[in-house]
Amino acid sequence: MSETRTGLVAAFTLAGISTLVPTVAAQSGTSTTDGLIWGLNTELLAVAIPITVLVEAILIYTVWRYRAGKVTEALPTQENRRLEITWTVATAVVLLFVGVASMGVLAQDHVATTGDSIGADDDTLEVQVVAEKYAWTFNYPEHNVTTGSTLVLPVDREVRLNVTSKDWLHSFHVPGLGLKQDAFPEQANYLITEPTETGEHQLYCAEYCGAGHSGMLGTVEVVSQGEFQDWLDEQSD
Ligand SMILES: [Cu+2]
DSSP: OHHHHHHHHHHHHHHHHHTHHHHHHOOOOSBHHHHHHHHHHHHHHHHHHHHHHHHHHHHHHHHHHTOTTTOOSOOOOOOOHHHHHHHHHHHHHHHHHHHHHHHHHHTSTTTOOOTTOOOOOTTOEEEEEEEETTEEEEEETTTTEEEESEEEEETTSOEEEEEEESSSOEEEEEGGGTEEEEEOBTOOEEEEEOBOSOEEEEEEEOSOOSTTGGGOEEEEEEEOHHHHHHHHHHHHO
16 A cells, blocks of 8 residues: 555656646747747646656556566456546546636637737737738738838737738748738738747748749748838838
8 A cells, every 4th residue: 555655646746846847948929929829838738747747657657566476366446436536527627727728818819819809909000911822912001011021010019910812812820920810812810919029930821822832931020119110211212
């Protein structure tokens, strides 16, 4: 009995230590969207890693404890109602946590925006993202500026991207900022985010759209607010 107890204590200790790992690895992200997604990832890992370690520890302990030569005959499992209730409730708690944590992130404007819902306020920068075979065009309607291939965004300011297409299905995908949205003809799909770090990110088309699909690339440049203003001024000259 004391051997079993020692094994369980060891398993729980390992599980406890492993929860520290994802906490240390947590990161704030390059945009509010990216931060929310990575935050959820970290939370889920904090639950998944201890469970993995616990199951592996019990498995290894069982293999060692009941190895050949020590116990000669396998015995049928006895009914244990308390144990069955425990693992049913524990599983339910874990699934509930995963569900609630995921919904908490998915329900946010900065992760999933549907239709023309939108919590965009007056200070939000509007950009129209137009996809066509095989290029991207960005239009800043408030500033009368239109550019191709490079989307320039100011840091620490909310931006609302109105993603659409001129011909058929494409998808606006910037993994570095945690952004992805389908582009459909005659339909506006929105993305709301706020870049929190300056830097350059690769833009991909993530919906197979024809022979030039693999070359349908672009760049997203996140610059300081001052640089953004200078860039806008340059464009309208
Ligand atoms: Cu495309």
